[in-house]
Amino acid sequence: MFRTTLALVATAVPAMADEINVYSYRQPELIAPLTEAFTAETGIDVNVAFLNEGMVERLQAEGDRSPADVVLTVDIARLNELVEAGVTQPLSSQTLTDSVPAALHGPDGQWWGVTTRARIVYASKDRVADGEVTTYEDLADPKWKGRICTRSGTHDYNVALVSAMLHHHGEEYTRTWLEGVKANLARKPEGNDRAQVKAIWAGECDISLGNTYYMGAMLADPEQVPWAESVRIVFPTFENGGTHVNISGVALTKAAPNKDNAVKFIEFLASSKAQEIYAEVNNEYPVGPGTEASELVRSWGEFTPDDTDLVDLAKLRPDAIKLIEQVDYDG
Incomplete structure (x- = not known):
């Protein structure tokens, strides 16, 4: 089930085995199809806090008690800001390496591009x-x-x-x-x-x-x-x-109380299914190999x-x- 919340609160409650918490700068209508597809495939619920600003400050204030597992945002500068603030952690994944071109992810896996x-x-x-x-x-x-x-x-x-x-x-x-x-x-x-x-x-x-x-x-x-x-x-x-070109991207938070599920979600975003959703619903350019932009997007021309x-x-x-x-x- 897709859940939207505006106030995920940092607590000492143990991580749940069937959920993840996401902080997102992306609009609800843009990522709802993705989170719903992930939950349908895995049974893992996705709780999303949509933020207009202040993601870095919030994660820093919450520290190790942060409930956030994943951050979603647009613009490489915002991703880099999260990395430099020390609120993300490296993620090594052969699935991601195979799906995301080297130019579209951090060399140490601190961030991963999912669309351009x-x-x-x-x-x-x-x-x-x-x-x-x-x-x-x-x-x-x-x-x-x-x-x-x-x-x-x-x-x-x-x-x-x-x-x-x-x-x-x-x-x-x-x-x-x-x-x-x-x-x-x-x-x-x-x-x-x-x-x-x-x-x-x-x-x-x-x-x-x-x-x-x-x-x-x-x-x-x-x-x-x-x-x-x-x-x-x-x-x-x-x-x-x-x-x-610029990207929308994802990163694993430093605290990540539901790390295993979070990794599954990030890998899902780079999968063929998610990349097709990005292409058809969001009219963005997918990064995954073998996944084409939608027919509408292709009609705008090549570059x-x-x-x-x-x-x-x-x-x-x-x-x-x-x-x-x-x-x-x-x-």
Whole structure:
């Protein structure tokens, strides 16, 4: 049985043999199909505490008495933050090693990627020609003045993209690039990725940054279908690289009172069954070998992922945030 709770409390109660406790930054509707499938297959109940923020602080405060066995989150920086805070533990598993490419898990098994998503451009079908957007660097070109919409520059997804720009081009170039993108904004950054597509549909801007899976989410919502149908997905690249990708991932907590069951759950997330659920329900790119993206996702086109080490991007996060704030991107 799938259980959702907002207040798992650290206690000295012995671990139960038929359950695990998960702290998740991922939305309930995105992981419910996965936890329900796991319980159906194993009989192990999954209790999930959905958090908006403060996962590291909560785990640190709970310490060895934490009830959490597993953490689920998006963005490599958040995974790396958990590792550096010392609230996770290494997990060695041949099942995971066989299922998750080396580039998508920590070298010591402290975190494991379970899906990927691309940071792409949504472009107006009516006002942006095919081939007009090619690179991330191009977004700072004055030809886009008054034509770009984005969510906050300090949101994790955009911070990761700026971190990648830093990796490819260094601080001076990235600052100039950020200033150029800011100068091209049609409005002050606001809302989520879907709100930017809505703004394109409304004629407020012509292009926006967003994650690929939001297209699937919009097409599943009758109110948002017109937004989705007003744009096409473009896969920009870095001038000396590929298309920026990030991950959703999982880690075993340091306390893990139900460790054996937790390991089973993490291995399940990398299994063919779970990867197919991710692909069909969440419109994300599966990491498991032999598991294809859904037909809808494949219809958006192919791309070559940038090969920058994800941990390197996570380490550049503080520098990226500093630059975003220096140029007052959200101002």
